[in-house]
Amino acid sequence: MGCEPVIHIENGVPRHPDHRMPEPVTLDIFEGEQVAIIGPNGAGKTRLVEILTGRWPLLNGNEVRYHFAGSPHRLVSENIKVMTFRDSYGDSDASYYLQQRWNQHDINDDVPMVDGRPIISLSSGELRRYQLQKAIAQHPRLLILDNPFIGLDATARQTLRDTLAELIQTEHLQVILVVSREKDIPDFVNRIIKIEAPTPYPTPTGMDAQPYTCNNTPSPKASSPFPVLRFNHVTIRYGEHIILNDLNWTVHCGEHWALSGDNGSGKSTLLSLVCADNPQAYACDIELFGRRRGTGESIWDIKKHIGYVSPEMHRAYCKDLPAIDIVASGLHDSVGLYVRPRPEERKTCLEWMNRFGIAAFADRPYLQLSSGEQRMCLLARAFVKSPDLLILDEPFHGLDDDNRLRATHIIEEYTSNPDVTLIIVSHYDDELPSGITHRLHLVKQASQLSF
Secondary structure (H helix, E strand, O other), X not given: OOOOOOEEEEEEOEOOHHHOOOOOEEEEEOOOOOEEEEOOOOOOHHHHHHHHOOOOOEHHHOOOEEOOOOOOOOOXXXXXXXXXXXXXXXXXXXXXXXXXXXXXXXXXXXXXXXXXXXXXXXXHHHXXXXXXHHHHHOOOOEEEEEOOOOOOOHHHHHHHHHHHHHHHHHOOOEEEEEEOOHHHOOOOOOEEEEOOOOOOOOOOOOOOXXXXXXXXXXXXXXXXXXXXXXXXXXXXXXXXXXXXXXXXXXXXXXXXXXXXXXOOOOHHHHHHHHOOOXXXXXXXXXXXXXXXXXXXXXXXXXXXXXXXXXXXXXXXXXXOOEHHHHHHHHHOOOOOOOOOOOHHHHHHHHHHHHHOOOHHHOOOEHHHOOHHHHHHHHHHHHHOOOOOEEEEEOOOOOOOHHHHHHHHHHHHHHOOOOOOEEEEEOOOHHHOOOOOOEEEEEOOOOOOOOO
């Protein structure tokens, strides 16, 4: 290791109070160190990276010092590339907006192409790999990846680890990974920086932050002879690229389905059809609660029975409202709060936030919460109306072990009601709650994108 650190900071305190760590930051990172920053949700892992990369001006004229010996680049921005993955798209990428326009058939010739495919037709995992390829192609001296493995299937996760290990050896690359769990730390890491758990915020009076058994009694159409969901020979394509091919699938009330498949196999597309977020649904033979899609029901008629969370929903929520208003938006299936909740509805929201251990954040601005805390808010939003059908697309993204256990416990308790139907997606089999009764594995129709 070199004598002069690549990054040096001593007693660093951001000027703005909202961007400070509990203590002034003093840290040296030396050449040859491959670093993992680990800690629970809300501990300040991302905030530490922001301080180290000079995002926030410091008090007393203090500055972060950088030393990139042998680098052909002169600017710090050229030597350090930071990729923050709140979801699979990457925090600075605009493709989520493009994806929505693609779904509305409002975009075509001006879309960037990747290996002959429109970028907006890529799955979240494929798009993640594409973003990483772009960053690596710029030959940075230091690559910082915040939550690099979320949204990637097992093969892609291992490929990413192998790719980074090779670049470390062949390209003189130095890596800093920000992770929430020790199991995500690759073998090439030789230094671990642990961030301690934050001081808990006071919980509202009379609230116990521990989860407890759910007593909700949803009222789906359990007595109906029709299945909750039926796909009959459903095919979805974007241009010449087939996403789902002649899919037949039936889900009955009370079944618990685990949906799996590699990145690009069509899992998120399938769920968008169920939730009426994909306009192609109306051209397909799909039944939900015994009604064929496109026979007069509104999108709100469909959504009122469904509790839903996904990485793309996390991406879409950029509303700086109090966290309890984010949860309350689930009562009306809106992105943002456009109908003020009644006092009894607000009480229900606070009860669900308590179950997820985030009641203390009820009045805090949502965008000031950590990514993991935001995800817990969105999980509470999915449950708040006691849905008949619970659809959880990668619900544990970015959660530390304690929050994963809490969320898993709540899911298991809620779905113990025989009238509740569950569809859950996870790239980690060990994350699936107990009680899975059925599995659907999707096979990717075509694949050209790889590391």
